[in-house]
Amino acid sequence: MKSKILISALLLSYVCSAQADPLSAWNDSASKQAIEQWVQNATNQDRSTFIPPDKRYVVFDNDGTLWPEAPLTFQLRFAVDEIKRLAPEHPEWKNDPVVSAVLKDDFRTVAQSGEKGLMQLLELTHSNITTDEFAQRVSNWVDSHQDQRFGCRYDQMGYQPMRQLLDYLRDNGFKTWIISGGGIDFMRVLAQKMYGIPPEQVVGSFSLSEFSLTDNGTQLRKTMKGAFNDDAAAKPVAIHLFMGQRPVAAFGNSDGDLAMLQYTAANPDFRTFGLLVHHTDAEREYAYDSHPPASGKLIEGLKMAQEKGWTVVDMKQDWKTVFDPALCK
Incomplete structure (x- = not known):
């Protein structure tokens, strides 16, 4: 009887522990440990690595980092x-x-x-x-x-480990932003529902809209004037324009995100964190780096990650799931 009670207690403890893990979709690998260690260091007031809550701005690329960009964005x-x-x-x-x-x-x-x-x-x-x-x-x-491949709606295809990471960071006092080459108006329709990121914290490529009065009030009409492509070296420019302060962590997946990671890593005031998602799982998603199906080339980023000490997430090895199995097959 005692052995049965002990076994039941151990099983209950295991289940509770799994449920309590905010990053349960991640394998217990070096990547997960690096994330948790940095967050602990940044939020512990007794450590020299502490980051005040009003400085905890973190930036995420979207295509290939929060949702797929293959075979097309x-x-x-x-x-x-x-x-x-x-x-x-x-x-x-x-x-x-x-x-x-x-x-x-x-x-x-x-x-x-x-x-x-x-x-x-x-x-x-x-x-x-x-x-x-x-x-x-x-x-x-x-x-x-x-x-067609995964049998679910596009708004259900946010990477489950990254969605958990967004929640984990916010639960620890971080403010999460999207800084992406995707269209700002397109992403703002989806970001709140998919990631819990409000429209004002979504920054992307844009062109100028034109304001006019109408019989029913006012309107903004989209044009192609003054186009700003929020990619590569333009990302730090957009961060400065929309955020007004340098981030303390940056998350991307391609060489197009390098400038954003470099800009973040050069923050003179805090110990920063950089992460690149490496697409290595052809079975559960796609596998590419130097020859992507459409976008997301990752060559220089892998080299620089090693030099700078950034975390490289091996999608095949580091993630238990890619998409939420309750939503996508």
Whole structure:
């Protein structure tokens, strides 16, 4: 009887411990330990590494760091689906080689069109509409589309370990921001629900909107004027513009995030933390670094992480789950 009671007690203790682990989707690896150790050091007032709560700003890339960017980024997938939805209303588009390639799912031709082709798709699907109408289109797309490989909606595909990490940091007094090359208006529709990050803490690529009075009040209409691409060296610029102070931790996954990690690491006042997500799991997600399917090249970042002591997360080895199994197969 005593042995049964002891076994039951041990099982209960194990279950409670698992439930209490805020990073339960992470394996107990060096990456998880590095995160926990840094947070403990930063939040313990008795240590020289203590960071005051009003300075605990941390920044996250989005594509490839919080949700997948392969085989296409979600925003490009949205643009493709919008082109297909709107094409019957615009017969003049059929003569455009980039649009024609989209309609044929010929993404090699789309890729070969480069930045010019991408900007063309964005102009057709992201401009000359009000900001409210654009947000509604994104919401409608999320409600009506799902990822074919994983069988779940795009707003259910936030990486479970990273979502736990966001919660863990906030529970310890950190303010979480998104600093991403993705479109600011696109991400703001999804970030609160997916990550618990409010719109004012989402910073991304943008172009200027135009204000006007209407019979019903006012409106902002999206344009392609004054485009700002929030990637690479532009990320520290955006951090300064929108946040007004240097972060104490930065999380990314590609060489496009290097400037953000370097800017954070150079914080003269605090011991900072840097982390790169390395996509190594072809079975549960995708595996790439030097040759990504669309974006997210990671070459220099791996070298610099070793030099700077940044944490590199091996997705295959460090994560118990990639997506929430209750949502995605």
